[in-house]
Amino acid sequence: MPALLSVKLDPFGDLQTDMVTVNEHFLKLKSGYLFPEIGRRVSAFKERNPGVELIKMGIGDVTQPLAPAVVDAMHRAVDEMGVGESFRGYDDGGVGYAFLRSAIVEGDFSSRGVDLDLDEVFVSDGAKCDTGNMQEIFGLDNRIAVADPVYPVYVDTNVMAGRTGSADAIGHYEGVCYMPATAENQFVPAPPETPVDLIYLCFPNNPTGAVATRADLSDWVAYARDRKAIILYDAAYEAFITESDIPHTIYEVDGAKEVAIEFRSFSKKAGFTGVRCGYSVVPRELKAHTKQGQPVDVRMLWHRRHCTKFNGVSYVTQVGAAAVYSPQGSRQTQATIDYYLGNARVIREALAKLGYTVFGGVNAPYLWLKTPAGIDSWGFFDRLLQQAHVVGTPGVGFGPSGEGYVRLTAFAQSEHVAEALDRIARL
Numbered sequence: 132m133p134a135l136l137s138v139k140l141d142p143f144g145d146l147q148t149d150m151v152t153v154n155e156h157f158l159k160l161k162s163g164y165l166f167p168e169i170g171r172r173v174s175a176f177k178e179r180n181p182g183v184e185l186i187k188m189g190i191g192d193v194t195q196p197l198a199p200a201v202v203d204a205m206h207r208a209v210d211e212m213g214v215g216e217s218f219r220g221y222d223d224g225g226v227g228y229a230f231l232r233s234a235i236v237e238g239d240f241s242s243r244g245v246d247l248d249l250d251e252v253f254v255s256d257g258a259k260c261d262t263g264n265m266q267e268i269f270g271l272d273n274r275i276a277v278a279d280p281v282y283p284v285y286v287d288t289n290v291m292a293g294r295t296g297s298a299d300a301i302g303h304y305e306g307v308c309y310m311p312a313t314a315e316n317q318f319v320p321a322p323p324e325t326p327v328d329l330i331y332l333c334f335p336n337n338p339t340g341a342v343a344t345r346a347d348l349s350d351w352v353a354y355a356r357d358r359k360a361i362i363l364y365d366a367a368y369e370a371f372i373t374e375s376d377i378p379h380t381i382y383e384v385d386g387a388k389e390v391a392i393e394f395r396s397f398s399k400k401a402g403f404t405g406v407r408c409g410y411s412v413v414p415r416e417l418k419a420h421t422k423q424g425q426p427v428d429v430r431m432l433w434h435r436r437h438c439t440k441f442n443g444v445s446y447v448t449q450v451g452a453a454a455v456y457s458p459q460g461s462r463q464t465q466a467t468i469d470y471y472l473g474n475a476r477v478i479r480e481a482l483a484k485l486g487y488t489v490f491g492g493v494n495a496p497y498l499w500l501k502t503p504a505g506i507d508s509w510g511f512f513d514r515l516l517q518q519a520h521v522v523g524t525p526g527v528g529f530g531p532s533g534e535g536y537v538r539l540t541a542f543a544q545s546e547h548v549a550e551a552l553d554r555i556a557r558l
Contacts, residue, residue, distance in 0.1 A: 154291070154293075156290060156291050156292065156293045157291055159290050159295070159296075159297050159298060159304070160287060160290055161298050161302055165283050165524070165528035165529070166190055166524075168528070169512075169524060169525075169528075172512075172516065173185065173187075173522055176516055176517065183520050184520065185516075185520050185521070185522055186520065186521050186522070186543070186547050186550060186551040186554070187522040187543070188522060188539045188540050188541075188542075188543055188548075188551060189522040189523045189524040189538070189539075189540065190522075190524070191337070191399065191496065191497070191540045191542055192404050192542060193398070193399060193402045193471075193542050194542055194543055194544055195402055195467045195470060195471075196402065197401070197402050197406070197451070198401065198402070198455070198459075198460050198463035198464050198467065199459075199463060200455075200457055200459040200460035200463055201401065201452075201454045201455060201460055201463075201464075202451075203454070204450050204451050204453070204457075204460075205447050205450060205451040208446060208447040208451070209447055211446075212446065212447065219446040221442060221443055222254075222443040222444070222446065222449065224438055224443075225438045225441055225442055225443040226250075226252075226253050226254060226434065226437065226438070226443070227252065227254025227410065227443070227444065228254075228449050228453075229249060230449075230453055231254055231449045231450075231452055231453045232249045232252045232254065232410075233249060234453045234455075234456040235252055235254075235395075235410060235456075236248075236249060236252060237456070238455075238456040238461075239369075239379075239380070240380060240382065240412075243379055243380060243383060244383070245380060245382040245383060247382075247412060247414070248415070250415075250430075251412055251413060251414050251415060251430060252410055252411075253410060253411045253412075253413065253433065253434070253437050254408065254409075254410045254444050254449065254452075255408075255409050255410060255411060255437070255441065255444065256407040256409065256441075257396055257398060257403075257407055257408070257409040258367045258394040258395060258396035258398070258411075259284055259396075259409075260409075261394050261409060261410075261411045262282075262285060262288075262331070262363060262365055262394050263284050263287075263288040264288075264436070264440075265363060265392060265394075265411070265433070266288055266289055266292055266294070266329065267292070267436055268429070268432040268433055268436050269328075269329060269361075269419065270422075271292065271293055271294050273294065273328035273329050274306060274307075274326070274327045274328050274329070275289050275295075275307055275308070275327065275329045275330075275331065276307070276308040276309075276310060276323055276325075276327040276329070276330045276331065277307060277308070277310065277331045277530075278309075278310050278311075278312040278318075278320050278331070278332070278333070278336075279303075279309040279310060279320075279529075279530035279531060279532040279533070280312060280338055280339065280526060280529030280530040280533030280536075281331070281333075281529055281530050282333055282337050282338070282365070282529065283528070283529065285331040285363075286304065286307065289307070290304060294306065295307050301531040302530065302531055303531065308323050308325050308327045309530070309531075309532075310323055311532045312336070312341070314490065317341060318336060318340075318341035318490065318499070319334075319341055319342075319347050321350070322350060322351060322354035326358060327358070327360060328358075328360050328361070329360065329361055330355065330360055330361070330362045331363045331365070332351065332362055332363070332364050332365065332381075333364075333367070334348075334364075334365075334366065334368075335368040335369070335372060335494045335495035335497075336368075336491075336495065336497075337365075337367070337495075337497060338497055338499060338524065338526065338529045338533065338536075338538040339490060339491055339497070339499040339538075340490060340491015340492055340493070340494070340495035340496075340497040340498060340499055341491065341495075341499075342372065342374070342377045342494045342495070343377075343378070344376070344377065344378075345376070345377075345378050345383070345384065348378055348381055348383075348384045348387070349384050349385075352381070352384045352385075352386050352387045352390060352391070353386075355390035355391070356386055356389060356390050359420070360390065361390055361392065361417065361419065361429070362381065362387075362390055362391040363391075363392050363394070364381045364391050364392065364393045364394065365394045366380060366381070366394060366395055367394065367396040367398070367399060367409075368399055368495050368496065368497075369400075370399070370400040370464075370468055371399070371468060371471070371472060371494055371495050371496055372494045373472065373494050374493070374494055377494060380393060381393055382412075382414075388414035388416045388417065389414075389417060390417065391414075391417070392411060392412065392413050392414075392417065393412040394409065394410075394411050394412075395409055395410050395411075396409040397409060397452050397455065400455070400464065400468070401452070401455045401460075401464045401467075402464075402467060403448075403451075403452070406448055406451065407444070407448065408444050408448050408449065411433070413429055413430040413433045413434075414430065415428065415430050417429045417430060419432075470545070471496050471541045471542060472496070472541065473545070474541035474542075474545060474548045475491075475492035475493070475496060475497075475498060475541035476492065477545075477548055477549070477552070478492060478539060478541060478548060479491075479492040479493075479498055481552045481556075482498070482500060482552070482555070485555070487500055487501065487503075488500075488501040489501070496540055496541040496542055497538055497539070497540055497541070498538070498539045498540075498541070499526070499536050499538060500523070500536060500537045500538070501535060501536055502526075502535050502536060502537060507527065507534060507535065508525035508526045508527040508528070508533065508534055508535060508536060508537060509525045509527065511525070511537050512524070512537060514558065515537070515555070518558055519551070519554040519555050519557070519558055520554060521551045521554055521555060523537040523538060523539050524537065524538040524539075524540075525537060525538075526538060
């Protein structure tokens with residue numbers, strides 16, 4: 132006879148049981164995270180075809196080694212950690228060593244006319260973590276707005292937190308404002324008519340490779356100031372901007388420090404995907420409010436959350452990150468960025484000659500490839516995988532407006548890019 136489940140009511144009248152329960156918001160997620168699903172399909176193909184050599188141009192992982200200046204600096208830091216007099220433990224309260232934050236402020240902001248203080252910079256293990264974690268300091272009643280297509284982390288972490296309802300048939304979650312980013316608007320969505328509170332923007336964009344002009348960002352800043360909204364601005368690919376009139380930081384726009392948090396990463400800029408380092412900027416001018424309307428310093432909330440749940444990036448890693456800003460490190464990392472941008476240019480030009488419509492690849496390491504007529508995103512993904520032995524990323528995995536596109540990355544060896552393009556040409 133099965134055991135009877137003990138049931139009772141808590142003081143608030145809610146049903147209680149004598150068993151561990153899960154966070155049921157996780158159950159709203161449509162399916163496995165996009166990139167593990169790609170990995171599953173690739174693994175299944177390799178099991179069936181063990182002798183086939185795949186060329187991976189899907190997940191945005193880098194392939195070039197760390198800059199020599201970074202490696203040298205990290206070697207010296209390791210040596211320091213082996214000597215009692217120079218050994219380091221926890222960093223400056225978990226927010227990052229002053230030497231790295233100073234290099235960030237000078238190299239990424241002061242050089243562009245933006246004034247920041249060190250205590251507005253929070254060093255972390257990457258922009259992905261920060262964009263996912265930042266939502267924790269805001270109330271669950273805030274409505275989020277995202278572009279469609281969108282980097283999945285922005286939406287999924289809000290679903291997990293309970294800020295949304297369930298997903299509909301096309302993958303849109305109840306309570307989320309989706310802003311279509313299409314070829315018609317150059318993949319730069321306009322501010323919505325619907326009132327929203329937290330706005331996720333990413334430029335240069337992942338996955339489309341689009342960029343926002345100064346006028347675009349000015350419109351967003353004005354919108355946020357008028358609506359008392361906050362912009363969560365992911366600038367992880369800023370280092371790939373080549374056009375001189377494109378802002379490298381949202382803080383180049385007047386008033387942005389009152390309404391925007393910016394996220395940066397060393398992953399693509401300096402090849403730190405396997406090292407892990409990034410940072411967030413939370414200006415002291417930025418305020419949110421209690422339900423009673425009292426202003427609250429967002430920077431202090433993030434400081435409290437950051438130091439409670441994170442113990443800081445290792446000293447060796449932070450020394451390596453600081454070396455990115457040295458004269459040698461800057462030249463060497465720029466050479467790697469130019470290498471990837473060279474790949475992007477080759478991919479873009481070759482696919483255009485083959486008759487494909489391609490976006491991106493100018494100010495970003497991503498190319499947004501329109502699939503041939505009559506073939507959906509996963510269908511073309513499978514065709515590339517099975518016939519050309521090339522791995523891309525299906526655009527619909529970034530949202531319904533990504534249907535009919537595949538994302539390719541320029542993070543590959545040049546010889547592999549040439550081989551992949553030759554294979555695609557034979558499709």
